Amino acid sequence: MTHTNNITPAKDKPYWSPYLAGFGLGLILLASHLLLGNGLGASGGFGRIALFTADQVNSDYIDSLDHASKIAHGSRHVLMDNLVFGLLGVAIGGFFAAISAGRVKPFGTVERGPTATKRRRLLLAFVGGLLMGVASRIARGCTSGQALSGGSQLALGSWAFMMAVFAGGFALAYFVRRQWK
Amino acid sequence: MIFPLNVLAEWGFDATLFWSLLIGVGFGFMLERGGFGSSKVLAAIFYGKDWRVLKVMFSAIVTTMLGLYLLIGLGVVQMDAIAFRPTYIYPQAIGGLLLGFGFVMAGYCPGTSVVGVASGRLDAVFVVFGIMFGCLGFENHFARVQEFWNSGSMGVVTLHDWLGVNPGIIVMGVVLMAIGAFSAVGWFERRATGIPFPKAHKMAAGAAVMAGMIVATISFAGPGNARALTTAGDAQSVAVIQPLQLLEWAAAERQDCLCIDLRPEGSLPEMPNALKFTSEELLDLRTRPTFADSRKLIVIDASGSDVARHVAADLRAGGASVAVLAGGAAAWQAQVLDPSVTDALAKAWQLRMQGKSALGEGAAPPPAPKKKKVKRKKRKEGGCS
Numbered sequence: 424m425t426h427t428n429n430i431t432p433a434k435d436k437p438y439w440s441p442y443l444a445g446f447g448l449g450l451i452l453l454a455s456h457l458l459l460g461n462g463l464g465a466s467g468g469f470g471r472i473a474l475f476t477a478d479q480v481n482s483d484y485i486d487s488l489d490h491a492s493k494i495a496h497g498s499r500h501v502l503m504d505n506l507v508f509g510l511l512g513v514a515i516g517g518f519f520a521a522i523s524a525g526r527v528k529p530f531g532t533v534e535r536g537p538t539a540t541k542r543r544r545l546l547l548a549f550v551g552g553l554l555m556g557v558a559s560r561i562a563r564g565c566t567s568g569q570a571l572s573g574g575s576q577l578a579l580g581s582w583a584f585m586m587a588v589f590a591g592g593f594a595l596a597y598f599v600r601r602q603w604k
Numbered sequence: 605m606i607f608p609l610n611v612l613a614e615w616g617f618d619a620t621l622f623w624s625l626l627i628g629v630g631f632g633f634m635l636e637r638g639g640f641g642s643s644k645v646l647a648a649i650f651y652g653k654d655w656r657v658l659k660v661m662f663s664a665i666v667t668t669m670l671g672l673y674l675l676i677g678l679g680v681v682q683m684d685a686i687a688f689r690p691t692y693i694y695p696q697a698i699g700g701l702l703l704g705f706g707f708v709m710a711g712y713c714p715g716t717s718v719v720g721v722a723s724g725r726l727d728a729v730f731v732v733f734g735i736m737f738g739c740l741g742f743e744n745h746f747a748r749v750q751e752f753w754n755s756g757s758m759g760v761v762t763l764h765d766w767l768g769v770n771p772g773i774i775v776m777g778v779v780l781m782a783i784g785a786f787s788a789v790g791w792f793e794r795r796a797t798g799i800p801f802p803k804a805h806k807m808a809a810g811a812a813v814m815a816g817m818i819v820a821t822i823s824f825a826g827p828g829n830a831r832a833l834t835t836a837g838d839a840q841s842v843a844v845i846q847p848l849q850l851l852e853w854a855a856a857e858r859q860d861c862l863c864i865d866l867r868p869e870g871s872l873p874e875m876p877n878a879l880k881f882t883s884e885e886l887l888d889l890r891t892r893p894t895f896a897d898s899r900k901l902i903v904i905d906a907s908g909s910d911v912a913r914h915v916a917a918d919l920r921a922g923g924a925s926v927a928v929l930a931g932g933a934a935a936w937q938a939q940v941l942d943p944s945v946t947d948a949l950a951k952a953w954q955l956r957m958q959g960k961s962a963l964g965e966g967a968a969p970p971p972a973p974k975k976k977k978v979k980r981k982k983r984k985e986g987g988c989s
Binding site for chain 1: 617620621622623624625626627628629630631632633634635636637638639641642643644645647649650651655656659660661662663664665666667668669671672673675681685686687688689690691692693695696697698699700701702703704705706707708709710711712713714715716717718719721722723724725726727728730731732733734735736737738739740741742743744746747749750752753758760761762763764765766771774775778786805808
């Protein structure tokens with residue numbers, strides 16, 4: 424699958440076939456359902472880490488929020504959660520996969536179009552992240568928790584979510600194309 | 605013990621968290637190998653340049669779906685044991701749209717941004733910080749969006765429940781849809797180069813169709829129990845009970861009915877024989893208590909909303925006899941507890957409640973239901989043969 428290219432050693436190894444990677448991803452997601460009785464999720468872990476951090480800074484503020492305090496000050500520590508550990512695992516697995524394929528970039532690399540400025544790309548990255556943070560809380564999950572997990576369960580709302588994600592992405596793509604040019 | 609392990613144990617580290625970590629490692633590995641450590645690869649789908657996202661996502665969905673519904677069809681896995689995603693149609697649709705906007709701007713979705721960070725990308729770090737601030741922003745304004753967040757609740761509804769068909773049909777449909785989409789983008793990509801589809805792709809597609817047919821057959825004829833969950837139609841057909849009717853029952857001290865109060869706070873102690881649950885507790889098959897006895901369950905929320913109807917329909921599907929209090933607690937307040945009501949029974953009830961609170965005794969606590977998983981047998985009528 425990943426052959427060593429001796430002629431141009433500096434070049435990254437090719438990605439796997441998307442179908443093979445998808446099949447592997449599907450097996451992992453199935454294992455998650457069978458072992459944990461639940462699918463995968465990413466944004467929930469982010470929410471908890473963000474709440475933990477905010478709680479360290481200002482615990483009274485978190486206490487004043489009805490919904491947040493229930494998560495941050497529950498019976499179990501806010502970070503002792505499947506989603507948080509899953510997210511940690513994603514980082515470890517992602518790093519292992521990237522480094523073993525020679526794809527880890529020198530830290531600070533900003534992926535962007537040849538003529539796009541770093542500033543534009545980083546600003547869009549942050550604002551896009553901000554939007555996704557809010558959106559994932561509104562929808563009770565993101566591409567992992569809703570589209571992949573709920574999608575494979577054939578949950579109605581998750582399919583609506585998935586269609587909406589693609590609709591939103593295609594609708595806005597034209598307006599943010601400059602970062603890739 | 606070494607410091608971090610000690611802290612982890614104190615915080616409640618257990619086997620589930622260990623498995624989550626391990627599954628996460630596999631998830632991250634596959635995402636990276638699929639090319640999702642790169643925002644350029646991810647964003648390319650929205651410009652029609654590279655369909656990797658579609659291919660990886662739908663291959664994964666089809667794989668998991670086939671495995672899951674095979675095991676459910678064979679009766680190896682009970683649907684109750686799996687946390688199915690409940691449907692809140694409006695927040696999911698709007699949230700999805702916003703997430704799509706964010707995705708194309710950021711070039712990452714939340715899960716893949718972690719892989720991006722692990723691959724050394726600074727733009728991914730900015731996405732991660734954005735997501736965390738976004739989550740905090742939501743929590744900060746939760747009180748304002750709570751109503752919308754809970755709107756469009758339909759309970760746990762799958763595509764086959766919604767369409768009222770056997771799950772096998774949907775499983776087969778999704779397999780064919782995925783292969784159709786793969787062929788379409790494949791044809792598009794190969795049009796310029798003229799390279800034919802590799803044999804391995806054709807074989808994989810054939811294998812998927814075969815697997816789909818097997819799962820569908822088992823789904824129709826197998827011993828499993830891919831029972832239909834609640835549908836929107838079910839929710840509308842739930843019985844309602846008027847406040848004055850309930851009052852009659854309460855005054856007669858009928859022991860064969862039990863009120864289930866869904867409201868988070870502001871409970872009226874005057875509500876006869878009430879137990880408190882959240883709608884999420886009752887809609888989640890894993891946390892729902894068993895109401896094994898034959899008591900009639902009266903579901904009460906603030907206003908007799910759709911949420912109450914869905915909870916009631918779901919309980920009814922579990923074999924209970926259920927009704928929703930028409931108009932919810934608001935109607936009870938207005939028609940029974942309001943000082944201006946003229947109904948004799950209501951007056952008597954008010955006096956009785958005042959007496960009770962004066963004596964300092966609330967309504968007698970009803971026997972607590974067993975907190976045990978319920979094995980439900982119901983199949984969708986006419987769905988499975």
